[in-house]
Amino acid sequence: MDGLIRDLLALARVEGGIPEAVAEISGIAFSLEEEVKATVNSVNGVLRVQLEPAGVRCSDVLLRQALWNICENAVKYRRPDVRFELDVRG
Numbered sequence: 053m054d055g056l057i058r059d060l061l062a063l064a065r066v067e068g069g070i071p072e073a074v075a076e077i078s079g080i081a082f083s084l085e086e087e088v089k090a091t092v093n094s095v096n097g098v099l100r101v102q103l104e105p106a107g108v109r110c111s112d113v114l115l116r117q118a119l120w121n122i123c124e125n126a127v128k129y130r131r132p133d134v135r136f137e138l139d140v141r142g
Contacts, residue, residue, distance in 0.1 A: 075115040078103040088123045097136030
């Protein structure tokens with residue numbers, strides 16, 4: 053939690069500039085897969101993750117939080133009359 057707060061404060065500072073850290077997106081996404089899968093399964097949905105190795109200039113914590121929020125919002129704001137399918141790829 054402390055790391056997340058520090059990262060959010062750094063992001064909020066205009067003079068902070070571009071982060072020097074490089075996060076590996078596929079590793080973070082695959083580690084989130086089990087957590088997201090449980091949420092997707094709770095609505096009888098399908099989850100597919102297909103990612104190529106790539107680095108993103110940001111902290112691991114912020115990237116993980118962004119991916120989690122996108123997946124959570126997809127489930128939360130889905131159309132209930134359509135079968136839910138979540139594809140994470142890139």
